[in-house]
Amino acid sequence: MAHFVLPSLRYALAGMALALVSHSVLAQPLSVENAKVRAVPPVSTNTAAFMVLHNRGDSDLAVVDARSPAAxxxxxHNHVDVDGVMQMRRVAEIGLPxxxxxxxxxxxxxxxLIDLVAPLHEGDEVEITLVLDSDETLTFSAPVRRIEVMGGGMSGKDSGQNGGHQAH
Structure with missing residues (x-):
């Protein structure tokens, strides 16, 4: 009888584990679109990543940290006006209502992305992980693109979409 109980217990435990993993993935409705990393000259040690974050859920979220093996x-960060001069400042979180x-x-x-571990070239893919205030993470890849600023927006070779990423 133990021969039949053990496989059944294994299936039950596997099912519970799958349910927990699925719940974690579905519980966080964060998605990323149009992610890209700015191409910089090989001598540059810093760059920036841009994207649109969507909270498709019923609860507020906040991105509280990020990491990448590329840096x-x-x-x-955010840009703020300090006495008429735009300055880049670190922020504690990016809120998503x-x-x-x-x-x-x-x-x-x-x-x-500060202190790049190797030069990034246009067309490379950079892995980025966002950490949410719930300790859940969202990992995705962003292509390295030349990004030109025109009127505060993005143009140039930056129209590719990198959507459909879900937190897990």
């Missing part, structure tokens, strides 16, 4: 340090979005773009919110 020693990855930080959440329920049903809302946040655009990370040149001249505004963005991710800084």
């Amino acid at each position: 020693e340090i990855t930080e959440l 329920a049903g809302g979005s946040a655009e990370l773009a040149p001249g505004g919110l963005h991710l800084m």
